[in-house]
Every structure is written in structure tokens, then in C-alpha cells.
Amino acid sequence: MSRLLTLLGRETALAWGRGGGPLVTVGFYAGVATLLPLAIGPERERLAAVATGAAWVALALASLLSLDRLFERDYEDGALDLLTLSPLPLELACAVKCLGQWIATGAPLALAAPVAAIALGAKPGLAPLILACALAGGLAFAFVGGIGAGLSLGARRGGLLTAVIVLPLFVPPVIFGGGALDAFASGLSWQAGFALLAAYAAAAVALGPLAMAAACRNALS
Amino acid sequence: MIPAPAFLANPERFMAFSRWAAPLLGVVAVACALVGLWLGFSAPPDYQQGETVRIMFIHVPAAIMSMFVYACLGVASLLALVYRHVLADCAAQAAAVLGTGFTLLALVTGSLWGRPMWGTWWVWDARLTSVLVLFLFYLAYLALRASIDDEAKAARAAAILALVGLINLPIVHFSVYWWNSLHQGSTMLTPGALAPVYAAPLYLMLLAYLAGFGSLWLVRIRGELWRRRAEAAALRAARA
Numbered sequence: 001m002s003r004l005l006t007l008l009g010r011e012t013a014l015a016w017g018r019g020g021g022p023l024v025t026v027g028f029y030a031g032v033a034t035l036l037p038l039a040i041g042p043e044r045e046r047l048a049a050v051a052t053g054a055a056w057v058a059l060a061l062a063s064l065l066s067l068d069r070l071f072e073r074d075y076e077d078g079a080l081d082l083l084t085l086s087p088l089p090l091e092l093a094c095a096v097k098c099l100g101q102w103i104a105t106g107a108p109l110a111l112a113a114p115v116a117a118i119a120l121g122a123k124p125g126l127a128p129l130i131l132a133c134a135l136a137g138g139l140a141f142a143f144v145g146g147i148g149a150g151l152s153l154g155a156r157r158g159g160l161l162t163a164v165i166v167l168p169l170f171v172p173p174v175i176f177g178g179g180a181l182d183a184f185a186s187g188l189s190w191q192a193g194f195a196l197l198a199a200y201a202a203a204a205v206a207l208g209p210l211a212m213a214a215a216c217r218n219a220l221s
Numbered sequence: 222m223i224p225a226p227a228f229l230a231n232p233e234r235f236m237a238f239s240r241w242a243a244p245l246l247g248v249v250a251v252a253c254a255l256v257g258l259w260l261g262f263s264a265p266p267d268y269q270q271g272e273t274v275r276i277m278f279i280h281v282p283a284a285i286m287s288m289f290v291y292a293c294l295g296v297a298s299l300l301a302l303v304y305r306h307v308l309a310d311c312a313a314q315a316a317a318v319l320g321t322g323f324t325l326l327a328l329v330t331g332s333l334w335g336r337p338m339w340g341t342w343w344v345w346d347a348r349l350t351s352v353l354v355l356f357l358f359y360l361a362y363l364a365l366r367a368s369i370d371d372e373a374k375a376a377r378a379a380a381i382l383a384l385v386g387l388i389n390l391p392i393v394h395f396s397v398y399w400w401n402s403l404h405q406g407s408t409m410l411t412p413g414a415l416a417p418v419y420a421a422p423l424y425l426m427l428l429a430y431l432a433g434f435g436s437l438w439l440v441r442i443r444g445e446l447w448r449r450r451a452e453a454a455a456l457r458a459a460r461a
Binding site: 147151152154155156157161164165167168169171172175176179196200207211214215218219221 | 354357358360361364365368369370371374377378381382384385386388389392393396397399400
């Protein structure tokens with residue numbers, strides 16, 4: 001247990017410091033949210049119609065940013081070899097890595113998401129649901145993204161490849177989260193979408209580390 | 222292991238089998254396609270869709286094949302990952318390229334059919350979107366395979382991705398349906414939903430696509446095996 005906590009502390013610290021950490025991710029998110037009204041036009045009604053969806057998609061894109069460094073630095077400096085040799089199963093180590101990624105970038109993004117959505121014109125009443133969706137969705141994005149990051153280890157242009165691999169896998173969480181927000185905004189029941197989003201996140205947390213560990217072992221072999 | 226792959230797992234037996242099976246399946250495919258197209262073009266125009274109903278004979282089998290080939294890719298990837306078998310990996314690689322082609326064909330013909338029928342090239346309806354996502358899965362597989370230099374590592378990484386995709390595809394399919402549904406339900410699985418004049422060419426064309434896929438698959442696996450043998454021979458010659 002203490003090993004796990006040490007590893008979690010290391011991963012979170014690394015993710016926090018890695019290339020600017022949450023600052024860069026949230027900065028990118030704010031940048032995309034600023035560009036949107038410039039492209040769509042400043043009319044309030046038009047912006048409000050796409051506010052939640054745009055904030056949600058920008059969140060999915062922003063969570064791609066720091067994925068390419070998730071395994072790569074450890075792969076290059078040999079820390080990944082040490083993790084495979086440690087008594088902790090590699091699957092658990094991968095899960096802890098993704099958890100650290102989520103704490104350092106997913107959670108700050110989740111805090112920024114309601115601000116961005118409201119700035120774009122969403123109703124303030126949506127804020128708690130956006131926060132909850134961004135927290136659950138961020139978990140799914142981190143663990144599914146970890147699969148892409150692991151698979152593109154040792155590839156040329158790994159960061160771009162990670163995005164190409166991961167984006168199709170982001171389809172269900174984007175749909176479920178967007179559906180829940182849309183339903184809430186139009187006064188329908190949002191529970192189904194949120195429950196499906198949480199279920200996808202839970203499945204990603206349970207199954208993602210298996211694929212990540214297999215990918216890491218393959219890259220190290 | 223299932224018996225057929227077990228029999229064909231021996232590369233010598235596979236080469237002996239595919240040498241005859243590939244051209245034979247090709248002949249079956251061409252024959253079925255000729256008869257199917259003849260029947261398809263001589264069938265009367267549909268009372269609602271008019272002449273454009275004939276796009277169905279190209280489009281529907283391609284859409285079925287796009288999913289069938291992904292299933293083949295998934296099974297081949299599983300066998301390649303578990304048994305580390307060269308032939309299974311060649312089969313996965315060959316299936317991915319063909320599946321991308323079928324998916325692209327389904328998307329393009331669907332778009333061409335949508336223009337006269339729905340009045341638009343593309344609608345964001347459930348079935349179209351899920352086929353588009355399937356296409357993205359194929360592209361991701363090919364991209365991953367192409368961008369890792371070490372062939373053995375690329376093969377295993379791609380196999381893992383194919384399996385992740387296999388688990389994810391039903392979820393994507395379901396989520397996209399949950400999101401929106403405009404497209405009509407499946408006609409082929411509902412008995413009596415399709416008039417025999419249209420059903421006969423449709424099933425013949427499906428048979429033609431299946432046989433054509435089988436033939437091209439075997440040819441591509443053979444080609445890949447030859448390529449690997451040539452590479453191994455070149456390495457041996459360089460060492461000697």
C-alpha cells in the first residue's frame with residue numbers, strides 16, 4: 001500500500017510538473033474556448049446553443065495534450081523497466097500513472113469546464129452537472145488515453161499517433177456526457193447519460209490498465 | 222483452437238491450400254457478381270426509390286463486409302497475440318487493408334445513395350456515424366502499424382489495438398444509437414421485408430463480396446508471407 005502511495009505521489013508530481021502540467025492544459029482549454037466565439041460569432045443565442053457541447057469537446061481535446069508524455073519519459077530514462085521489475089504488477093502501476101494524470105490535469109480541467117461553458121452562454125444551473133461530467137469523463141479520457149499512449153511507445157511521431165488512436169475511443173464518453181448535459185439543459189432527465197458516462201469510465205478504469213500493461217511490455221521486449 | 226485455423230496454421234499447408242483456394246474463390250466471386258449485377262440491373266425500378274434502388278446491391282454488402290472484416294481482424298489479432306503465429310499476423314494485416322476498402326466503399330456509396338433519397342450527401346444519423354467511427358478504427362490500426370519501425374513490435378501493438386477496438390465497437394454502436402436514430406432498421410434480417418426480385422441479387426452480391434474478400438485475403442496473406450521469406454533470405458545472404 002505504501003508502495004502504491006509513493007508511486008501515486010511520484011506520478012502526480014511528475015504530471016503536475018511535466019511540461020507545465022495543469023497550467024498548459026487549462027491554458028489550452030481557455031484558448032480553444034476563446035477561439036470558438038471568434039469563429040461562430042458573438043450573438044448570445046447562437047453561442048448559447050452550442051455552449052455545453054463546445055465546452056465538452058474542447059475538454060476531450062485538452063485531455064489529449066499531456067498524454068504523449070505519460071509513458072514516454074519513463075520509457076526513455078528506464079524508469080518503466082524498473083516499474084516492470086518491481087513487485088507491483090505493471091497493470092497496477094499503469095492504473096496509478098493514469099490516476100496521477102487525472103489528478104494533475106483532469107481535475108483542474110473539470111474545475112475550468114463550468115467556467116468556460118458559462119462564459120460561452122450556458123445556464124449557471126448547469127455548472128454542478130458539468131463539473132460532475134468532467135470529473136467522470138476525465139477519468140475515462142485519462143484511462144482510455146493511457147492505452148493510446150502505451151501503444152504508441154517507440155513509434156515515430158508518438159504524440160500525433162496517440163491522438164489518432166484515442167479519438168475514436170473517445171466517441172462513447174463524448175456522446176454520453178454531451179447527451180446528459182443536453183438533456184439537463186432542455187429539462188429532460190439527465191441521469192441516463194450521466195450513468196452511462198460513469199459506467200464507461202468504470203469500464204475504462206477496470207480494463208484499460210490490462211491493455212496499457214500489455215502495450216508497455218511489448219514496447220520493452 | 223478452432224479446427225480450420227489449426228489446419229491452416231502450418232504455412233506449408235496454407236500455401237498449398239491457398240494456391241488453389243484463392244483463384245477458385247475469385248472465380249466464384251466474379252460469377253456471383255456477374256449474375257447478381259445482371260439480376261440487379263434487370264430488376265424493375267422501385268416504386269418509391271426508382272432506379273437508385275440498384276445502389277443497394279453495391280452498398281449493403283459493402284456495409285456488412287466492413288463489420289465482418291473487422292471481426293476477422295479481431296480474431297486474427299487474438300490468435301496472433303496469444304499464439305504469436307506469423308500467419309495470423311499476416312492475416313490481420315491483410316484484413317485491415319481490405320476492411321478499410323470495404324468501409325470506404327460503404328461510406329461513398331451510402332453518400333451517393335443519400336443524395337437522391339434524403340436530399341443530402343451526409344446526415345449525422347446513427348448508422349452512418351457508427352460506420353464512420355469504424356473507418357476511423359481501421360485508420361488508427363493502419364497508422365499504428367505503419368509508424369512503429371520494429372515489425373514484431375508493430376504487429377503486437379496493432380493486435381492489442383484491434384482487440385481494444387473489438388471491445389469498443391459494440392459500445393460505440395450502442396452509444397451512437399442512443400444518441401440518434403433516423404436510419405431504417407435492418408431489412409435483410411427481417412424475412413419478407415424485401416421483394417424476391419431485389420432479395421435474389423442482394424444475396425448474390427453478398428456472396429460475391431464474401432468470396433471476393435476470401436480470395437483477396439488469401440492472395441494478400443500469400444504476398445505478405447513471400448515478402449517475409451524474401452526478407453529472411455536476404456538477411457541470411459547478407460550474413461553469409
